[in-house]
C-alpha cells in the first residue's frame with residue numbers, strides 16, 4: 001500500500017434521525033499520527049467508533065458510506081467484524097481494564113485469536129507491556145487484578161492490550177483526558193514511538209497536544225469536515241475561518257506571565273511554600289510561572305494551588321527533568 | 332452540646348446496629364430453641380443413628396434422618412443444575428442480545444413468574460404429571476423440575492439486574508480487540524457478575540427452601556435414599572411440613588421433627604456462609 005491507510009468515502013451517521021456526521025470524505029495517512037480536533041459534540045467519537053464498527057452496538061445509529069482499509073470495505077456486511085476490530089484497535093477516553101489480572105488483560109486478545117502456547121503468550125505480554133511503558137512497574141505483580149493499577153497505569157495497560165493483537169491502526173479517543181500531566185506525557189511519548197509501526201488516529205480537545213503529536217490534522221464542526229491537511233499547514237495557515245477561530249479560541253492565547261520562579265532542586269514541601277509565597281505578592285488575575293523538577297511536585301503543586309482557590313492554566317514538560325506550572329491568582 | 336445533625340447521625344448508627352443485631356439474635360434464638368426441643372432425642376439416640384442411619388420407623392423409636400438429608404440434597408442440587416444455566420443464559424439473552432422490543436416484554440413476564448405463589452407451581456406440577464407425566468412419576472426429577480421452575484424467575488430476574496450493572500466501556504474494551512459477543516459475555520459479563528450471580532442463586536434457593544408445598548406434592552415422599560433422579564425422595568422440608576403436629580402420640584416423634592428442622596437450618600446457614608466466603612475470595616481476585 002502507498003501512503004494512505006484508511007479511505008473514508010461519503011460517511012453519514014445519524015442517531016435516531018439526528019445527523020452526527022455529514023458526508024465525510026477523508027484519507028488517513030499510513031503510519032502517521034492524525035489528530036481529530038473540534039468542539040464537543042461535533043462527531044469525533046462517532047467517527048472513531050464508525051471506523052472500527054463499535055458503532056454497531058449503539059441502538060438507533062444509522063450508517064451510510066464506505067471506509068476502505070487495504071481493499072476491504074469495513075462497513076460491508078460481508079466483512080467479519082471481529083477481524084476488522086482486530087486490525088483496528090480503539091482506546092477509549094476512560095481506561096477500562098477487564099475484570100481479570102494484568103497478565104490476562106494483555107493476553108486476552110491473543111488468546112481469543114487462538115494463541116495458546118504459554119511461552120509465546122508470555123513473550124507477547126512482556127513486549128506489549130514494554131512498548132506501553134508499563135513493564136517495569138508491573139513485572140512483579142502480573143497476576144494481581146488490573147483494577148488496582150492507578151488510572152494512568154490502567155490507560156497504558158489498555159494500550160498494551162490493544163497492541164497485543166497486532167493491529168494496523170490504533171484509534172485513541174481522548175486517551176489522556178482522564179490523566180495527570182506526567183501520565184499524559186508518558187502516553188504521548190508512547191504514541192510518538194508507535195507511529196513508526198502503526199497508523200494512529202487521536203481525538204483530542206487539547207490543541208497543544210495536537211500540535212505536539214500530529215502529522216495530519218482533521219477539523220470537524222457540527223458533523224461536517226471543515227478542514228484537513230498536514231499539521232504544519234493547518235496550524236500555521238488554516239484555510240478556513242472556522243478552523244482559525246477554533247485554534248485561536250482554544251489556545252493560542254498564550255498566558256502572559258507576570259512573575260516566574262525557579263524551584264529546580266527543591267524538594268516537595270518547599271515547592272508549595274515558595275509557590276504560595278510568590279502568589280501572595282501578586283494581584284488577583286496575575287499569572288505566576290513555576291519551574292519544578294521534583295517528580296511529586298509536577299502533580300502536587302497544581303493540585304495544592306487549585307485547592308487554595310487559584311487557577312492552574314497549564315502544566316507542560318520543558319525537557320527531560322523540568323516542568324512549568326502556570327498559575328493564575330484568584331481570591 | 333452536640334449538634335442536632337451529629338445526634339441524628341449517632342442515633343441512626345445505633346439503630347442500624349440494633350436492627351442488624353436483632354436479625355442475628357433471631358437466628359441464634361431459633362437455633363437454640365430447636366436444639367432444646369431436639370435434646371430428648373439426642374439423649375436417647377446416638378448421632379450416628381440419627382444422621383447416618385436410613386431406617387425411619389418412628390413407632391419403634393428409630394429416627395434415621397439420612398434419607399431426608401439425601402432427599403433434600405438430591406432435589407436441590409438437581410434443581411440447581413437445571414435452573415442455573417437456564418436463568419443465566421436467559422438473563423444474558425435479555426440484557427445482551429434481545430432487541431429492545433423483546434426486552435420490554437420479557438422483563439415484566441419474568442417478574443410476574445417470580446411473583447406467583449409456589450403452591451400454584453406445585454398444583455401445576457401435579458396436573459402436568461397426571462396428564463402426560465406418567466413416564467416421569469413422583470420422584471426427585473419431578474421435584475427438581477418444579478423447584479427449578481420456582482427459582483428460575485428469581486435467579487433470572489436478579490441476574491439480569493446484575494448483568495445490566497456491567498459497564499458498557501468494559502464490554503466494548505473486549506469487543507474492541509476482536510472478541511465476539513459470546514466471548515465477551517463469557518469472559519467479561521459473567522465474570523464480573525460472579526458475586527452477584529452467587530447472591531442471586533442464594534436468594535432463589537433460600538426462597539425455594541421455605542416453599543415446600545410445591546415440591547412435596549410431586550416428589551413422592553418415601554423415606555428411602557434416592558439413587559437416581561427417577562427415585563422418589565422425601566426432603567427434610569417435606570418431612571417437617573407433612574408431620575409436625577400429627578402423630579404426636581409416638582414418643583420422641585416431635586423431637587425428631589424439630590431435630591430435622593435444626594439440621595435444615597444448619598444446612599442453609601452453612602451454604603449461605605460458604606457462598607459468602609467464596610464470594611469474598613472471588614472479589615479479592617477480580618475486584
Ligand SMILES: Nc1ncnc2c1ncn2[C@@H]1O[C@H](COP(=O)(O)OP(=O)(O)OP(=O)(O)O)[C@@H](O)[C@H]1O
Nearest residue numbers: 015016019020039040041042043044045046047058
Ligand atoms: N448514542 C447516541 N444516541 C444519540 N445521539 C448521540 C449518541 N452518541 C452521540 N450522539 C450525538 O451525536 C453527536 C456527536 O457525538 P460525538 O460523541 O461523536 O461527539 P464528540 O465530538 O466525540 O464530542 P466530545 O468531544 O464531547 O466527546 C452529538 O450531537 C451527540 O449528542
Ligand SMILES: [Mg+2]
Nearest residue numbers: 044045046173
Ligand atoms: Mg467524544
